[in-house]
Amino acid sequence: MTAEIWDVVVVGAGLSGLSAAHWLKKRDATMKILILEGKDRVGGRTVTVKLPAANDVDRWDLGGQWVGSTQTHVLKLIKELGLEVYPQFNMGRKVHHMGGPTSKVRTYKTSIPTLSPVVLMDFTQILWKIDRLCATVCVQDPSKTPNAEELDSMTLHTYIEKHAWTAELKEEIGLCSRSVFGIEPSQMSFLFFLMYATAAGGLLKLLESTPGCAQEFKIKGGTQQLSECLADRVGWKNVRLGCAVTAIWQDAEWARVVTATDTFLCRAVIVTCPPHLAAKINYQPALPSQREFLTQNMPVGHMIKFIITYKTAFWREKGFSGEIVAGSSTECPFCVTFDATSPFGNAALVGFIAGQQASHWESKEVGERKNAVLSSLVKYLGPEAASFIHYEEKDWAKEDYSGGCPVNVMAPGLLTYYHPSLRKPFGRIHWAGTETATQWCGYMDGAVQAGQRAALEVLAEVSHMTLTTEEQEELQCIQNVKSASKQRPSSKLVYLPTSKSVVIATLTIGAVLLLAQHQNTVLKIKEYFTNAFSPIKHKLLL
């Protein structure tokens, strides 16, 4: 068997791997780059499918689907590839259900649920505390965060148990954790949670669909196009599908990348698959044990995503936005839904069954799961929800060469002991994938940033090419921890006014509530609160 010779082999044809290849090709068109992918398609954790719709068929994303205006890396790529974005529909009443199956289903029109004053105050003070902590986090090297060991030694659950006052807020945070990570608050390091929020510009950025936030825009035609267009640029002949990498062996001269049928020789390898899958590859020489210990303890989220198409967006006609938020106590299988009507007007809803709820529901038959989803939609949006055109779902835990979605998190005690091995090259092996990003880690934007950073490493160290000033700055910004605090002046500017208004709101609500204890005027407070704090309410959303 004669081994093929390439300059660079990229493991994984997701957004990170293809971005890396594209970046390298742009800088050096003569470079021979091979991309190996286990799946029979490109796109990794993004996949776009055609589904029966009101107007024949249309395309929907069953994986990553949103981008936001502060996600500069992916937006630049979208523009470069000639794709377009459109805003997430969020007008009308949203549904909010917490506190048990028989509790009242509330609706609200602003961006914050109609929480009781006590719960809102609780949320406000937690948000203030978390944002203050985020302002101290060093994303590039979280172990340099003040009090890092303490923050990394507890789970998100522990922090919330200690600092939240109300059961309802605790349920809301569980829902946030499931929606954002597909993971329960008990499984995640609190420092990791802070790092992740900071990399996005703050906690609210993860949760909202307002400008600058994670759920702001969608891509016309679907997100898998990003990878397909990149493969066009890189050349499909350089992308081998159905070729899972089983081993990477290095000697003084070569890296040898092994699949079930072939061996490829190259000067550099970029491994982009999620950490729990990168851990399954056989490395010789063995990876440093620091790296092994790290990837042994980075669980991936569990999400079942569903799309339901309808003849009309009946919820819009009834004044609903399509957004439903349901706590785990409500017996509703999903944690959140959104309007997913296509740019061509084909009506649809999208929703997520996540975390512990995904573990519970995945064991059921698809029919039972579908009926439970529809029955909840009928409960929240009306009987029209039962008359759907098509129900499609994807359990990412069962997807080969993904094994979960949307992201791998870190269990407690990793960031402070083993984190440096996350991005540190090992011989000819460089690490990418959204988990290695320092901006919008876990998102498509992070995947692109990580791919480009790994490409820069390869350019600098393998091709011995001179990086531009801009490229040097980009690389230094991620690698050079000393300059980390200088990197986020804008995020601090964002935090401080939020923090100030939030603390003022907290103190005011607190004072009013204390008064209420003596005057039994809860109704009056609610009224007062609704009027006085609407500007602050607009800033908050769960």
Added chain:
Amino acid sequence: MTAEIWDVVVVGAGLSGLSAAHWLKKRDATMKILILEGKDRVGGRTVTVKLPAANDVDRWDLGGQWVGSTQTHVLKLIKELGLEVYPQFNMGRKVHHMGGPTSKVRTYKTSIPTLSPVVLMDFTQILWKIDRLCATVCVQDPSKTPNAEELDSMTLHTYIEKHAWTAELKEEIGLCSRSVFGIEPSQMSFLFFLMYATAAGGLLKLLESTPGCAQEFKIKGGTQQLSECLADRVGWKNVRLGCAVTAIWQDAEWARVVTATDTFLCRAVIVTCPPHLAAKINYQPALPSQREFLTQNMPVGHMIKFIITYKTAFWREKGFSGEIVAGSSTECPFCVTFDATSPFGNAALVGFIAGQQASHWESKEVGERKNAVLSSLVKYLGPEAASFIHYEEKDWAKEDYSGGCPVNVMAPGLLTYYHPSLRKPFGRIHWAGTETATQWCGYMDGAVQAGQRAALEVLAEVSHMTLTTEEQEELQCIQNVKSASKQRPSSKLVYLPTSKSVVIATLTIGAVLLLAQHQNTVLKIKEYFTNAFSPIKHKLLL
């Protein structure tokens, strides 16, 4: 390539795999059993080596080395194989160093360190609380433990931060965690910690070398003999070394066990390797995602074990036992040492660099690490420690087909969501290894119990053999969770008197200390304490 046909293939020739094979062979001598092992030796996490010693050479264990009188499974096996045990030497003064490099080095002769009264009271109340919790734990199904979700949502670190009063006790618990698991308290679920302690009969059982405890006896000639003798019984022709299993494929008729060069067909497979290595095998059909999520989050401990041989046991001559306990703040690389003088009188010390300290020290050259170890020994035992015969160390993180030692723990949030998949067979695949044990989980005893349990599963389900009443009870005891509470009446009897005396001690010391605040009689309290509580002191040891 023609595939060989066997009845049962066992993956891993450690104590668990060989016990399973031995048990099957005893019940059905005609059964064709093949054991595949990646290493070039049997024994897994036990390995016995010949080292230069005072009297030529002698044998020492570089892996698991201790057994205890309540470890019925391994003791029965030791007897059956004609091996002998001898007690761990623990006479004389022990060294105890906590609270920073310049703090006073204390020595003590009883089984409990000379703690200050406040720290002792702190230790007493923590022990009381933990033992009370242990008495409620359901080892077979920890999710059935009262308040399981809460206990599983926090790390051991969080529990100790909340319930320990003194910095010294917190350092002691860190040391315990490192010594027992090779893991920091921040990396482990508190419920897992409780389950592990309960499976051993209580927390003190893990820590002491007194009767019934984990460090009670050693095996003459070393622990690897267990596996070697088992291989003798099973037949070395049925053990293939250097044959790592890369894939297990199942269809309606067969399980196909794949190595780099061969495929073996069989009716049942017993996978015994540690969970993080079992996760690297390619399974078709894919394992249930519950199982994948579980093994993604079970980090293995990090331990570097060293043996130093001497001409004479000079420490004994000076009145030392050889036991040194040193906190991570002391700049001492190891956390604990013991006398390791062989039954033939060849003097030696054994010690462990573990957890975060192992991560720190593994990056140094062996010479630097050795010098740091020796310099600490000189500090604690005297200048004679510098004149050694031989220094041997083993970093288990660097051992192929182990990747760590002594055991895989569980990060928070696993026991309550994913635990059932730990032992649940998947088609023809049965799971063993000490991590799957319900008695002395993590120890050699657990490895034997797990191997025998998996063998019983195979006998019952694959060979359709009738199990004896005793075998049925054994299997039911592990599988049938309803009977779990009935299974440990003796442990409750053990806990209660300890708890009572401990709480009385706590209250008395507390009262005396409260008095002291008013009378400034700390010295008198120390005296009082030393005289009055010596019977209780004997019960406690760190």
